[in-house]
Amino acid sequence: MRDLGLADIRAGLAEGAFSAVELVEDRLAALEAAGELNAVVTPMPDRALEAARAADARRAAREPALPLDGVPVAVKDLFCTEGVRTTASSAMLGGFVPPYESTVTANLIGAGAVLAAKTNLDEFAMGSSTATSHFGPAVNPWKAKDDPRPRAPGGSSGGSAALVAASVVPAALGTDTGGSIRQPAAFCGIVGLKPTYGRCSRWGIVAFASSLDQAGPMTRSVRDAAIMLAAMAGHDPKDSTSAREPVPDFEAALGGGVKGLRIGVPREYRVDGMPEELDALWREGAAWLEEAGAEIVDISLPHTHYALPAYYIVAPAEASSNLARYDGVRYGLRSPAEVVEEQYARTRRAGFGAEVRRRVLIGTYVLSAGYYDAYYTKAQRVRRLIARDFEQAFGKVDAVLTPTAPTAAFPLGEKMDDPIAMYLNDVFTVPASLAGLPAVSLPAGLDGEGLPLGLQLIGRPFDEETVFRTAAALEAAAGFDAEPEFVR
Amino acid sequence: MALDRATVERIAALARIDIAGEERDALAGELSAILGWVETLNEVDTEDVAPMTSVGGHKLPWRDDVAGDGGYPDRVLANAPDAVGAFFAVPKVVE
Amino acid sequence: MSVLIEGRDGVWEYAIGLEVHAQVASSAKLFSGAPTAFGAEPNTQVSLVDAAMPGMLPVINRVCIEQAVRTGLGFGGAIARHSVFDRKNYFYPDLPQGYQISQYTQPIVSGGSVEIPGRTVRITRLHLEQDAGKSVHDRDPDRTLIDLNRAGVALMEIVSEPDLRSPEEAAEFLTRLRALLRWLGTCDGNMQEGSLRCDANVSVRRPGAELGTRTEIKNLNSIRFLREAIEYEGQRQVEVIDGGGEIEQETRLFDPDRGETRAMRTKEDAHDYRYFPDPDLLPLELDEDFIEAIRAAMPELPEARRDRFVEELGLSDYDADLLTAERARADYFEAAASGRDAKQAANWVAGDLLGRLNREGLEIEAAPIPAAGLGELVDLIADGTLSGRMGREVFDAMWETGKSAAAIVEERGLKQISDTGALEALVDELLAREADKAAEYRGGRTKLLGFFVGQVMKATGGKANPKLVNELLRAKLEE
Incomplete structure (x- = not known):
């Protein structure tokens, strides 16, 4: 049952080839066996089996099948789950048990999905390696051919990516602020989509940077990502930034092909030091699309170079404020002191890891009196220019093709002492985040070391359909069927 | 912009994070490096460009004035590190 | 200042x-x-x-x-x-x-x-x-x-x-x-x-x-x-x-x-x-x-209402200020004044009603006398049924019992005596009985008028129309 995709599960259950309980028991066993990936923060076997039994009962009662009936899904531990501890991989929230269910997980439950585990992530989603987790780094199921060192799964949704890549679950939830779905998807050789900002509700997702955070699916195929997103998305009156856009049938868009589509290739993404094989793969991706009938157009996104520094002002600024609620008063960790002010400082010291502290401090600084305009306002102006670059490009093209990450998965522990080197992982993913655009990463090939490389497709706001249909064409052409060593 | 130790202390105090004395210099170096890097933004001409504070063009949604929430102090207090009756409790605050 | x-x-x-x-x-x-x-x-x-x-x-x-x-x-x-x-x-x-x-x-x-x-x-x-x-x-x-x-x-x-x-x-x-x-x-x-x-x-x-x-x-x-x-x-x-x-x-x-x-x-x-x-x-x-929808639904604002009270209803600046200090007060007053002499109504609201509310620490919304009821009381005084003094008695009774002015007048037989013939007989009898004092009056001690009025009121249990009594006495004493 390892390799079943969402459509296979749908068919298998309908035909009675297996029951939801059989499937879920099998996957729970796989989850237990995958301990070495350190991808799980909190397993949810009881709740999962209960949901599986409910799915089987519905089928027995001949109720109409739900879109995700019986599908085991792993959930990044940033989504609040009622009655199941939610940690954001931080000591700060170590014992926090939400008395509420996030809108996106509630939507999945409503669609019949079986939530199987809460997955490891970079603390408060701040990182590109899942190594800033309070629970230790998650491990990429892929290894290089001639290098036994464990690799980072990327981040921050590294636990979710690792479980999907290791075929433990067919689908997982991630969140993406600057690349946290797409970069780990690329590192782990799976499909990861960040929808348009506002497509999925943020209600009940532990906030990192409110103007950027967006939930999205992580799967092994473009089709499964489309099925997942349809179940996750929709307007939520509890989130003021949630869009009132209708949710189209994404799966139906897949067969559309790319004939007549214009695909932009932005010259600014050809950065210094980009590995030749990545550049080659990118060119190959363009060629595949061209062969499938698309027109490839050279475009310019002139402010690309400034996206990353703008992001590293905007995101920490918002984070410094979003994380102010972790004060040890109402929930989470408290390091007691005689005086409340000291209790705050001790609690926040003990509860936040080094990277979170660093970002909260940067964010505090860029918002502080005398620096606000020079940093925060400046970054928001540059952000508009980046969004405008895309607007102009989408006057000429229907989607943009780029690499997802500048390198393949690096060995665990690397870049940990150089924050900027780590931040550079997001150089290709951050521009679409700042502009709020939908973007998908899909595996397109292996590098010389046998590690997966991803390509990214960026679309117009709320035009996930074009992104999906282009991704489906690319996926078909790439024929990526390599499996990580962990699975073999 | 190079941050000095005193600035690190000031922002750590604003952010209510206890930073040990010996860490302050190291942090000052790290934060300075990051700030130096983000200052490449100064190369961009942003005159007449309005800051982008939100994504998307939709209107701020309004809720109706209906008091249908609350009334569950047990849920509100369920994760409290310290509580007295139905109050949250913290060390004595002196104004 | x-x-x-x-x-x-x-x-x-x-x-x-x-x-x-x-x-x-x-x-x-x-x-x-x-x-x-x-x-x-x-x-x-x-x-x-x-x-x-x-x-x-x-x-x-x-x-x-x-x-x-x-x-x-x-x-x-x-x-x-x-x-x-x-x-x-x-x-x-x-x-x-x-x-x-x-x-x-x-x-x-x-x-x-x-x-x-x-x-x-x-x-x-x-x-x-x-x-x-x-x-x-x-x-x-x-x-x-x-x-x-x-x-x-x-x-x-x-x-x-x-x-x-x-x-x-x-x-x-x-x-x-x-x-x-x-x-x-x-x-x-x-x-x-x-x-x-x-x-x-x-x-x-x-x-x-x-x-x-x-x-x-x-x-x-x-x-x-x-x-x-x-x-x-x-x-x-x-x-x-x-x-x-x-x-x-x-x-x-x-x-x-x-x-x-x-x-x-x-x-x-x-x-x-x-x-x-x-x-x-x-x-x-x-x-x-x-x-604009909010603007269109705005109530008349205190200053505009105050000016209207002065200009259209003839209230004093003082009363107008007092009656527009609260919207409920102004509403009460306007209801009480509707269809009758606004100045009289203003006197009752600004004087007796606010005074009593104040003494009892009540807001006007809690006044036991409805605005329309106070209006009826004003009418009973205006048409001579009640004297001002009797009006106060009725007001107090309305406050205590919650009954209407008319009911109280009926119950207590408080109707003012405005029958000239009946009062004239009383006056004649009084002047005959107190001939000495009448002579003194006629000799210049006009202050005695108050004595004669008081006697008539006493004889009628306070129900005589004081204005009429005054007129009759003056006429008889100065014949």
Whole structure:
């Protein structure tokens, strides 16, 4: 049952080839066996089996099948789950048990999905390696051919990516602020989509940077990502930034092909030091699309170079404020002191890891009196220019093709002492985040070391359909069927 | 912009994070490096460009004035590190 | 009127501006669906949003926006078509989010004014913001207890220019503003329950000179405390300056028991609030139709109504002021005056009714005599059925029993005797019996008229029409 995709599960259950309980028991066993990936923060076997039994009962009662009936899904531990501890991989929230269910997980439950585990992530989603987790780094199921060192799964949704890549679950939830779905998807050789900002509700997702955070699916195929997103998305009156856009049938868009589509290739993404094989793969991706009938157009996104520094002002600024609620008063960790002010400082010291502290401090600084305009306002102006670059490009093209990450998965522990080197992982993913655009990463090939490389497709706001249909064409052409060593 | 130790202390105090004395210099170096890097933004001409504070063009949604929430102090207090009756409790605050 | 403070070498003038925090009259909070009622058990009016649970998000309450617009229109402010909610970041145990959602650079209302006797007080701005929770310091020996029932309740912060020149003017301004808010129904104005609080920015200067350094006195929760705190603070500042010192810009608290202000314990970084636009919200855009609909539904404002009472109904300035101090009062009066002599009705409402309400500590909404019932009483006096004195007796009886004026007149047989023939017979009989006194009167002791009137009234049990009795007596005595 390892390799079943969402459509296979749908068919298998309908035909009675297996029951939801059989499937879920099998996957729970796989989850237990995958301990070495350190991808799980909190397993949810009881709740999962209960949901599986409910799915089987519905089928027995001949109720109409739900879109995700019986599908085991792993959930990044940033989504609040009622009655199941939610940690954001931080000591700060170590014992926090939400008395509420996030809108996106509630939507999945409503669609019949079986939530199987809460997955490891970079603390408060701040990182590109899942190594800033309070629970230790998650491990990429892929290894290089001639290098036994464990690799980072990327981040921050590294636990979710690792479980999907290791075929433990067919689908997982991630969140993406600057690349946290797409970069780990690329590192782990799976499909990861960040929808348009506002497509999925943020209600009940532990906030990192409110103007950027967006939930999205992580799967092994473009089709499964489309099925997942349809179940996750929709307007939520509890989130003021949630869009009132209708949710189209994404799966139906897949067969559309790319004939007549214009695909932009932005010259600014050809950065210094980009590995030749990545550049080659990118060119190959363009060629595949061209062969499938698309027109490839050279475009310019002139402010690309400034996206990353703008992001590293905007995101920490918002984070410094979003994380102010972790004060040890109402929930989470408290390091007691005689005086409340000291209790705050001790609690926040003990509860936040080094990277979170660093970002909260940067964010505090860029918002502080005398620096606000020079940093925060400046970054928001540059952000508009980046969004405008895309607007102009989408006057000429229907989607943009780029690499997802500048390198393949690096060995665990690397870049940990150089924050900027780590931040550079997001150089290709951050521009679409700042502009709020939908973007998908899909595996397109292996590098010389046998590690997966991803390509990214960026679309117009709320035009996930074009992104999906282009991704489906690319996926078909790439024929990526390599499996990580962990699975073999 | 190079941050000095005193600035690190000031922002750590604003952010209510206890930073040990010996860490302050190291942090000052790290934060300075990051700030130096983000200052490449100064190369961009942003005159007449309005800051982008939100994504998307939709209107701020309004809720109706209906008091249908609350009334569950047990849920509100369920994760409290310290509580007295139905109050949250913290060390004595002196104004 | 300006009040000057005597210094060592010359006089000083107050410059006072107020920051009024008025709780918006609404059922639910500004950004959540939790209720706002006062006095509930701790943490029972708290939603997950108000407790700032992870991942909780704000959604704005339509009525709070409407109330802010209504208030702004009430004092003639400009309503912003585009305003922005910012986060004001600071740590305090009763501030769950670690920030207050407020409006900093782009408030919903700018400008406007409130008239007080002798001065137009300019309003700088009105903005919407969240209230914090309540810290209880005196219930546990070594802990502060936190109740979040208030957290997230909508406040309108209304800021005046430093146009006020005395503690009395500040008190007058707050009184008028409070009356306006109550008039509009946008805040209940209850200072005891904290629905209306006030910070005072106080400085002193040589008359007409540049503004001096100000101090901010926080959280004044009665008009008396406001007056006392400013009074003390002005004197204190003059003493500091006279002593060669300088005023420090600081936040102070008023201690009502000692009648003093004292500096608050604040950190030097306390004022770096790191405001930035709340990324969980979008800018608040109001279209002209929305604003116009509120404008069209505005009640007649106190000043307009006051002027109409004077010009159209012929009321005195004093009565008109008194009757428009509260909207319910003006409504009561107009109902009582409808279809009859407004001045007479005004006398009864402004005199007997308000006097009695005041003595019994009641609001006009709780008056046991309905406005229409008071109107009937006025009619009974106007048509001569009752004398003024009898009217008072009936008024008291109406108050006590809740019965109508007509019923009381009937029950007690209080009808005034206006039958000239019957009264004439009584007068003739009296003058015959008291022939000596009648002679004295005719000899010039006209003061005796009162004696004769009193006798007739006594003989009729007070029911004789006093005007008629006077006329008859004069006619007979001066024949």
